[in-house]
Amino acid sequence: MQEIEAIIERYGAQRRHVISILQDIQARFHYLPKDALMEVAARVRIPLIDLYSIATFYNCFSLLPRGEHVIKVCLGTACHLKGGTRLVEALERELGVREGELTPDGRFSFETVRCVGACALAPLVLIDERYYPKMTQRKLTQVLARLRRARQAAEAVP
Amino acid sequence: MKIRTLEQLMALEQELCAARDRKPCVRVCGGTGCRARGSEDVLARFQTQLREVGWAEAVDLKFTGCHGLCERGPLVSLTSPEVFYQGVEADDVPAIVAETLVRGVVIERLLAHDPMTGQRVRREQELPFYRRQQRVVLRFNGVIDPTDIREYIALGGYRTLGVVLTRLTPEEVIEIIERSGLRGRGGAGFPTGKKWRLARAAPGARKYVICNGDEGDPGAFMDRSVLEGNPHSVIEGMIIGAYAVGATRGIIYVREEYPLAVRTLQIALAQAREYGFLGEAIFDSAFSFDLEIVRGAGAFVAGEETALIAAVEGRVSEPRQRPPYPVQRGVWGYPTVINNVETWANIPIILERGPEWFARLGTATSKGTKIFSLVGKVANTGLVEIPMGMTLRDLVEEIGGGALPPREIKAVQIGGPSGGCLPKALFDLPIDYESLTEAGAMMGSGGLIVMDDRTCMVDVARYFMDFLRDESCGKCLPCREGTHRMYELLTAMCEGRATDADLELLEELAQVVKETSLCGLGQTAPNPVLTTLRYFRSEYEAHIRQKRCPAGVCKALIRYVINAERCTGCVACVQPCPQQAISGQLKQPHLIDPERCIKCGICHEVCQFGAVEIV
Numbered sequence: 001m002q003e004i005e006a007i008i009e010r011y012g013a014q015r016r017h018v019i020s021i022l023q024d025i026q027a028r029f030h031y032l033p034k035d036a037l038m039e040v041a042a043r044v045r046i047p048l049i050d051l052y053s054i055a056t057f058y059n060c061f062s063l064l065p066r067g068e069h070v071i072k073v074c075l076g077t078a079c080h081l082k083g084g085t086r087l088v089e090a091l092e093r094e095l096g097v098r099e100g101e102l103t104p105d106g107r108f109s110f111e112t113v114r115c116v117g118a119c120a121l122a123p124l125v126l127i128d129e130r131y132y133p134k135m136t137q138r139k140l141t142q143v144l145a146r147l148r149r150a151r152q153a154a155e156a157v158p
Numbered sequence: 159m160k161i162r163t164l165e166q167l168m169a170l171e172q173e174l175c176a177a178r179d180r181k182p183c184v185r186v187c188g189g190t191g192c193r194a195r196g197s198e199d200v201l202a203r204f205q206t207q208l209r210e211v212g213w214a215e216a217v218d219l220k221f222t223g224c225h226g227l228c229e230r231g232p233l234v235s236l237t238s239p240e241v242f243y244q245g246v247e248a249d250d251v252p253a254i255v256a257e258t259l260v261r262g263v264v265i266e267r268l269l270a271h272d273p274m275t276g277q278r279v280r281r282e283q284e285l286p287f288y289r290r291q292q293r294v295v296l297r298f299n300g301v302i303d304p305t306d307i308r309e310y311i312a313l314g315g316y317r318t319l320g321v322v323l324t325r326l327t328p329e330e331v332i333e334i335i336e337r338s339g340l341r342g343r344g345g346a347g348f349p350t351g352k353k354w355r356l357a358r359a360a361p362g363a364r365k366y367v368i369c370n371g372d373e374g375d376p377g378a379f380m381d382r383s384v385l386e387g388n389p390h391s392v393i394e395g396m397i398i399g400a401y402a403v404g405a406t407r408g409i410i411y412v413r414e415e416y417p418l419a420v421r422t423l424q425i426a427l428a429q430a431r432e433y434g435f436l437g438e439a440i441f442d443s444a445f446s447f448d449l450e451i452v453r454g455a456g457a458f459v460a461g462e463e464t465a466l467i468a469a470v471e472g473r474v475s476e477p478r479q480r481p482p483y484p485v486q487r488g489v490w491g492y493p494t495v496i497n498n499v500e501t502w503a504n505i506p507i508i509l510e511r512g513p514e515w516f517a518r519l520g521t522a523t524s525k526g527t528k529i530f531s532l533v534g535k536v537a538n539t540g541l542v543e544i545p546m547g548m549t550l551r552d553l554v555e556e557i558g559g560g561a562l563p564p565r566e567i568k569a570v571q572i573g574g575p576s577g578g579c580l581p582k583a584l585f586d587l588p589i590d591y592e593s594l595t596e597a598g599a600m601m602g603s604g605g606l607i608v609m610d611d612r613t614c615m616v617d618v619a620r621y622f623m624d625f626l627r628d629e630s631c632g633k634c635l636p637c638r639e640g641t642h643r644m645y646e647l648l649t650a651m652c653e654g655r656a657t658d659a660d661l662e663l664l665e666e667l668a669q670v671v672k673e674t675s676l677c678g679l680g681q682t683a684p685n686p687v688l689t690t691l692r693y694f695r696s697e698y699e700a701h702i703r704q705k706r707c708p709a710g711v712c713k714a715l716i717r718y719v720i721n722a723e724r725c726t727g728c729v730a731c732v733q734p735c736p737q738q739a740i741s742g743q744l745k746q747p748h749l750i751d752p753e754r755c756i757k758c759g760i761c762h763e764v765c766q767f768g769a770v771e772i773v
Contacts (some may be wrong), residue, residue, distance in 0.1 A: 004221045007572075016472040019455050057474045059456030060414055077377035077571065077607045078533040080621050086759050093736055093758075114458070114625060116415055117379035118190045119533035119607075120228030120540055131194035138734060154566060 002020075003028060004039045013043045019054060022061060030066035059114070062092055067102045067109035069147060071127050076115025087123055088112060090137040096106035107151070160434035162202035164320040167311070179608040181218040181257065182238035187300060187382060189224025190418065191540075195247065196220075200232050205252040211255060217445075220309075223299035223387015227287055230270060230541040235282065235300070236629040240622065242282045243268040273537065273559050283461035287538045290557050294527045295503045296543045299387035301557045303421050307429035312634060316435055319394050319624070323401060323441040331402040331509070332358060338513035339525035340505075344370055344461070344498030345576065345602045346678070347524075348590040348630035357403040357485040360680035365405040367396055368489070368496040369615030370466060371412035371419070373385070374458035375574030376625065378605030381499035385412060385419040388503070389426035389639055393449065397435060400447045403495050408449040415456065423451055458575070458629035462677050463496045463560040465559055467600040476631045476676035476767050498528055500571045520546030524590035529604050532558050535565060536608035544589070551585040554608055565610040573602025574683030575622045575629075578689030579615060600682070612713035616696040616701050621685035626715065630679065637680030640671035651698060654705040661698060665691060710772035713757050717773050722747035724769035731761035731770065 007024045009018035018040065025036050032055050041048040055061045073091065075084045087089065088099055090109055095103050102109050118124055125140060132139035161167045177702075185200045186192075201221050209215045225233045230244035234254070238484070243254065246268060257263045269278040270285055282288045302309035310316070322331055336351030357365060369392060373381040385392060396408050412419055426447055430436045438446045454472050459465045460475040463484050470489055471473040488494020504526060508516045519526050524546040533539045537559030544553060550570060554560070561567045578599035580587065582713050587593050591601050609618065627641035647664045650656040668684035668691075675681045691698060700706045707715040720740075727745040739755045742748030750761070750770075762770040769773045 014472075016470075019469065020453065023453055023455055033265060053474050054455075055470075057457065061455065066485075075376070077574075077605070077621070079532050080376075081607065081609065081613055081618075083759070085764075089758060090760075114374075114629075115376035115378070115417070116190075116381045117373065117531075118228075119377055119531060120191045120231075121194050121377060122533065122539075124194075131190070133191075133194050136763050138764060139733065140733075158325045 001037070001039060004036050005043075013045075015044060017044055018044055018046065018051065021103055022051070022055060024139050029061040030070070031064055041106070045095075065106075069128055070109045070111065071125065072111045072113045072116075073099075074114075074116055074118075074122070074124040074126070075112045076117075076119060077124070078119035079115075079124055080122065082122045084123045086137060086139060087125060090140055094141060097118065103145055133156050159432070161316075161320075162666045164317070164324055167317060167320050170308075171311055171314060174308050178218070178309075181216060182236065183218040183220065183233045184237075185220045185222045185225075185258070185300060186367065187223075187225040187231060187233040188221040189231075189300075189358075189386065189541075190379070191224070191228030192233055193418075194354075195231045195251075197232035197246075198475040200234065200246055200251060200663050202768060203248040204255070204443040206707060207251050207255045211257070211282070213259065213261065216294065217259065221301045221305075222302060223284075223304050224383040225539050226291075226296070226541045227270075227285075227538060229538050231463070232368060233300075239264065242270065244270045246369050247633070259721065268648065272490040285710065286556050287559065290544070290548075291542050292527050292545045293543050294507060294519070295384065295391070295500060296387070296530060297507075298391070299383065299541075301380065302388065304387055304397070304426065305425050306388055307390060307426065307433060309753045310388070311433075315390055315506075316394055316433075320441050322398050323443045323445055323510060324403045328358065328402045328404065329624065330399060333403070334509060335505070336513075336515050338508045339660070340501065340508060340516065341524065341591065343500035343504070343528065343603065347551065347601060349495060350501055353485060353497070356483070356586065357405075357493050357495045360486050362493040364492050365400075365403055366406070366489045366492055366494040367403065367405045367408045367664060368459065368470070368494055369410040369499055370398055370411075370463070370496050370613075371410060371416075371499045372454050372461040372466065373413060373416075373499070374461050374604065375603055375605045377571070377607045378603055379531045379693065380576060381411050381543065382416050382419050382527070383414070383531075384412075384499050384503050385486040385760050386422050389419075389423050390430065391503040391506060392432055393501055395437070395502035397440070397447055397511065398494060398505050399497065401445050403493075406447055407448065407496065409452050409489070410449060411452050411454055411460075411466055411470060413456070414453040420453060425555065427451065430633060431621050435576065439546070441454070457631075459677070459679050460623070462679055465677070466561060467494065474631070475631045479676065484566055500604070502526075507649075510581075512615055515546040521588060521590045522593055524601075525565060525771070528601070530606045531604060532606050532608070535562055535610040536570075537562060539758075546590050547648045548587055549586050550580065553606070554585065556689045558608060561608075561610055565612055567614070568609060568611050568613060569639060571599075571607040571609060571686075572605070573600040573619065573685070574605045576600060576678065576685055577602045577605075578685045579609070579618060579693065580689070581693040598685065598692055600685070612709055612711065614652075614707050614709035615690040615697045616651050616707075617709075617711045618647060618740065619687045619690045620645065620652055623648055623656075623683075626679070626683045633678035634674075636671045636674040637683060640667055640675075640680070641683055643667055644671070644684070648687070651701045652712040654701065654712075655680060656702045658702060672745070716757065718750055718755060718757060719771055719773055720748050720750055721769045721771050723736060726767055726768050726769070728767075730764050730766070734760045734764055736760065
């Protein structure tokens with residue numbers, strides 16, 4: 001809660017700053033925890049439902065916790081033309097969850113984004129904010145396998 | 159240091175400019191495309207390598223904004239000897255330092271090819287991709303370090319601001335912008351000078367200027383590149399605009415999805431304040447002005463000006479009825495001028511070189527240049543700036559280098575989800591506001607997506623409608639429900655479930671949404687449908703009547719088969735198939751079991767012999 005307080009202080013407890021405040025909370029926790037929303041509503045003195053409407057309107061907010069790794073498939077026009085949808089289907093098969101969901105083990109969040117403005121690299125996948133240009137289903141499986149192995153190796157160390 | 163007079167600025171400019179010319183310069187592209195391909199590693203290697211040979215002080219090493227030819231990144235250009243390298247990896251750096259910088263020898267293998275002649279070329283300008291461009295707004299992109307204001311000052315930056323504040327009245331500035339014929343680069347093309355005049359005349363205790371950097375169009379990254387490559391050109395333009403309309407505060411609204419642009423702007427604003435270009439009594443005049451950044455939280459509709467105002471005020475980004483227009487009642491009810499990034503970046507150079515110079519570029523009604531992000535199924539993807547009036551053909555074939563063989567270009571999509579698809583038969587159309595609108599598309603902000611014979615136009619229409627139904631704010635019924643219903647109809651077509659009656663319904667619905675929606679998003683939402691229907695009706699009919707997708711895209715209507723004559727029996731496709739649907743022995747043609755196949759296309763992706771065919 002102190003962190004939430006500090007974020008609110010950064011901008012000031014005013015209505016016009018709530019989107020910035022929520023963006024910083026999202027950046028810190030990777031989602032908007034319920035307690036944080038209630039705290040912001042109380043401090044800025046606006047109804048919780050207004051915050052809820054902002055949180056569900058804008059694409060960058062999430063009300064659910066994110067996984068250890070966040071995988072985003074770009075579905076901008078160039079990525080769509082070059083097979084972005086196929087990458088979405090491949091991930092659904094590989095991860096066993098649908099777009100917008102988190103794997104049951106909490107490892108991978110799987111999202112799609114509408115254009116990150118790097119269209120020359122289409123189709124593009126972002127994993128933990130790193131860009132993977134000219135992605136194929138094959139390469140995607142390999143990257144996932146590498147991430148899984150890295151975890152196993154880390155766990156194997158006593 | 160605070161700059162107080164024009165003379166002081168000119169002295170600093172001369173000093174910086176002289177220092178700049180003394181050293182050989184290495185410019186590593188720091189645009190998003192090149193970064194994704196490892197240009198940060200290239201930069202780091204240059205730093206260590208230059209130190210190692212004792213040249214760290216002797217060379218001016220810069221990490222710049224986008225150079226444009228994203229397709230061939232990472233890009234590195236050198237000034238002495240003058241040479242342009244492409245596809246540079248960190249391991250190439252020792253050779254570049256030892257050979258090119260120290261000994262002056264050009265490394266052949268890192269040079270770009272001219273696709274027309276097959277020759278390797280040494281300079282950017284020798285490539286058709288750059289030769290046909292006219293870089294006005296982008297003239298310093300790829301040349302300066304965007305995180306150092308002195309780089310911009312050395313090339314004459316902020317001098318125009320100084321001249322404006324000390325020698326011109328606000329009315330004179332507005333008159334110059336009007337005479338230049340500049341029109342808004344955000345899409346609709348409203349005359350900028352006229353907008354400023356309305357805002358100046360509007361009564362208000364306080365006025366605002368806003369830079370619309372929402373750039374929500376999928377397939378567009380022009381504004382991002384300007385903000386990341388030359389942020390001060392936008393800031394200088396905004397200060398001049400604020401002076402002209404009498405604004406004291408400004409806001410740069412930029413998408414949070416562009417973290418690098420946000421960071422670069424934050425640095426630029428801090429430096430502009432430090433030098434006194436923002437703050438109290440700028441250039442010791444009576445004019446004070448400051449700017450803040452507001453990060454967009456992700457909403458396509460926020461590009462619409464009244465929706466953007468709502469977002470800036472901390473509300474859900476819903477548009478409202480106009481009039482009153484933002485120039486009358488904008489942010490918190492105050493008169494507000496909202497211009498797009500590229501529009502603002504045009505302001506300093508128009509005042510520097512004069513409205514007559516600017517008006518000579520382009521066509522009778524569309525003046526100046528326009529930046530496009532040229533992407534999709536084209537050889538040279540990247541960022542380009544061309545004079546208005548160039549034909550689509552020149553842009554796609556010459557600058558873009560044409561199709562990716564063996565495919566053929568079929569259409570371009572221009573103007574994002576509000577724009578339209580124009581067929582190859584119209585490629586002689588000049589790129590100007592009126593011609594594009596007449597053809598059913600629009601200029602938009604500059605996304606230009608090239609489509610080839612493997613692009614299904616029904617699928618493209620469905621794609622945009624999926625985007626729009628998601629991004630419709632839901633305030634007015636025609637847009638909220640209309641986009642959903644159009645999406646459902648298009649999906650039925652792609653899945654082979656539609657009838658002729660559905661096609662009629664789709665056309666009728668498109669007209670209704672166009673005519674009755676509240677804001678620009680809804681009014682233009684049917685454009686992708688209407689243009690594909692107008693120019694590619696036979697594709698719709700093939701989906702509906704023959705249950706066939708001519709481009710081989712719509713999953714429900716295609717099959718993957720192996721051409722036994724082409725298949726070498728290499729088994730490369732057997733293991734990756736997630737369904738184990740491919741059988742076959744080494745050196746024997748393989749076979750796909752249609753019962754098991756889920757049409758994921760991996761076999762098509764991995765086959766090196768083109769043996770997997772879509773029928």
